[in-house]
Amino acid sequence: xxxxxxxxxxxxxxxxxxxxxxxxxxxGQALIVTGPNGSGKSTLLRIVAGLLPAAQGSVHLAxxxxxxxxxxxxxxxxxxxxxxxxxxxxxxxxxxxxxxxxEPRLAIGEALDVVGLGGIxxxxxxxxxxxxxxxxxxAKLLINHRPIWLLDEPTAGLDKASEERxxxxxxxxxxxxxxxxxxxxxxxxxxxxxxxxxxxxxx
Amino acid sequence: xxxLFTRDLRLGVRAGGGALTGVIFFLAVIATxxxxxxxxxxLLARIGPAILWIGALLASLLGLDRLFQADREDGSxxxxxxxxxxHFLALTVLVKCAAHWVGGVLPLVIAAxxxxxxxxxxxxxxxxxALTLLVGTPAxxxxxxxxxxxxVVLPRGGLLISVLVLPLTIPxxxxxxxxxxxxxxxxxxxxxxxxxxxxxxxxxxxIGPAAAGLALRHGSD
Numbered sequence: 001x002x003x004x005x006x007x008x009x010x011x012x013x014x015x016x017x018x019x020x021x022x023x024x025x026x027x028g029q030a031l032i033v034t035g036p037n038g039s040g041k042s043t044l045l046r047i048v049a050g051l052l053p054a055a056q057g058s059v060h061l062a063x064x065x066x067x068x069x070x071x072x073x074x075x076x077x078x079x080x081x082x083x084x085x086x087x088x089x090x091x092x093x094x095x096x097x098x099x100x101x102x103e104p105r106l107a108i109g110e111a112l113d114v115v116g117l118g119g120i121x122x123x124x125x126x127x128x129x130x131x132x133x134x135x136x137x138x139a140k141l142l143i144n145h146r147p148i149w150l151l152d153e154p155t156a157g158l159d160k161a162s163e164e165r166x167x168x169x170x171x172x173x174x175x176x177x178x179x180x181x182x183x184x185x186x187x188x189x190x191x192x193x194x195x196x197x198x199x200x201x202x203x
Numbered sequence: 204x205x206x207l208f209t210r211d212l213r214l215g216v217r218a219g220g221g222a223l224t225g226v227i228f229f230l231a232v233i234a235t236x237x238x239x240x241x242x243x244x245x246l247l248a249r250i251g252p253a254i255l256w257i258g259a260l261l262a263s264l265l266g267l268d269r270l271f272q273a274d275r276e277d278g279s280x281x282x283x284x285x286x287x288x289x290h291f292l293a294l295t296v297l298v299k300c301a302a303h304w305v306g307g308v309l310p311l312v313i314a315a316x317x318x319x320x321x322x323x324x325x326x327x328x329x330x331x332x333a334l335t336l337l338v339g340t341p342a343x344x345x346x347x348x349x350x351x352x353x354x355v356v357l358p359r360g361g362l363l364i365s366v367l368v369l370p371l372t373i374p375x376x377x378x379x380x381x382x383x384x385x386x387x388x389x390x391x392x393x394x395x396x397x398x399x400x401x402x403x404x405x406x407x408x409x410i411g412p413a414a415a416g417l418a419l420r421h422g423s424d
Contacts (some may be wrong), residue, residue, distance in 0.1 A: 049281075050285065073286075081278030084277060102289050
């Protein structure tokens with residue numbers, strides 16, 4: 001599978017944020033998008049996911065097969081928000097996403113163990129700390145299979161140990177033939193290409 | 204899809220879900236009418252079905268603004284839009300509407316016979332009104348979903364949704380009330396307005412979620 005972005009341009013509120021951004025990722029490759037605030041990292045990820053229309057250029061998948069007709073169907077999108085309900089327990093939240101998203105992979109208990117939060121599944125999600133909430137949404141990446149992970153500031157709020165654990169998860173995902181695109185300010189500790197935003201854009 | 208239904212239903216009835224605010228509003232409206240109109244029992248019985256319908260209509264518009272907004276605020280809506288290839292977005296909206304209806308509007312229908320007693324209505328009138336509410340209120344939820352999807356980006360869109368949706372719900376109100384009266388007054392027909400009411404619900408069950416799906420897909424930023 002290849003994820004191809006050609007000559008991509010993004011706009012927010014009628015203003016061009018970036019233009020002429022392109023990349024091509026093969027199975028097992030990772031791309032880290034860096035750049036100052038407001039350089040369009042999140043916008044780029046949302047365009048790749050298909051949540052925003054591209055101002056110019058296009059994103060498409062090649063050699064993806066019938067199962068993934070569009071980039072949106074092949075990706076996990078981890079945004080700034082965690083997409084969890086505070087009134088439901090951790091297990092209820094994850095169980096919903098597992099059944100809704102399809103292609104289940106790890107069981108919920110296993111996924112919680114992987115992010116180091118085994119045994120808290122019965123707690124309401126709203127009781128958790130910021131870092132724990134983030135780790136639960138990382139567990140959400142594991143309970144369903146998607147070849148492409150789109151991560152927007154994935155390590156925000158994580159402690160050192162969790163960052164390392166998450167780096168290992170991304171490395172495993174790439175080794176299994178997955179693709180990672182991550183927008184971040186912090187070094188993620190994985191081998192990846194780097195796309196610097198905000199310079200070529202001529203802002 | 205069943206998972207989405209149970210999740211939304213659970214969120215609606217759990218603390219802070221606000222599913223019961225509609226019932227309380229409904230109760231408040233109906234309970235104050237006899238004080239305002241005065242103790243004329245015949246008059247109350249005559250306007251009863253119409254008042255119940257208006258109360259239920261306004262109460263069911265009450266919780267609509269949270270239908271998509273809560274999911275938008277925590278990012279769930281993005282993931283539902285992304286899942287469009289697996290679950291057709293309009294179908295996702297339909298399921299959310301169904302959960303909203305069961306959690307927030309069905310209690311109104313169940314409360315309606317009790318509130319009908321406040322209005323000195325006959326058993327037949329109460330039965331007819333409850334039946335028309337049962338059949339007609341889903342239409343309000345479906346058309347309301349389209350309004351909620353349009354106003355989802357507005358942080359205080361609740362009133363705007365009501366204003367947007369209210370004109371579109373007028374046909375539902377007219378046929379709901381006329382079917383209720385048709386069951387009482389002998390020369391008036393019951394079946395015809397009731398069937399049109401059912402048709403409106405079926406029609407809006409298709410149009411509403413499809414429109415809401417389109418609005419959500421193009422409204423995300």
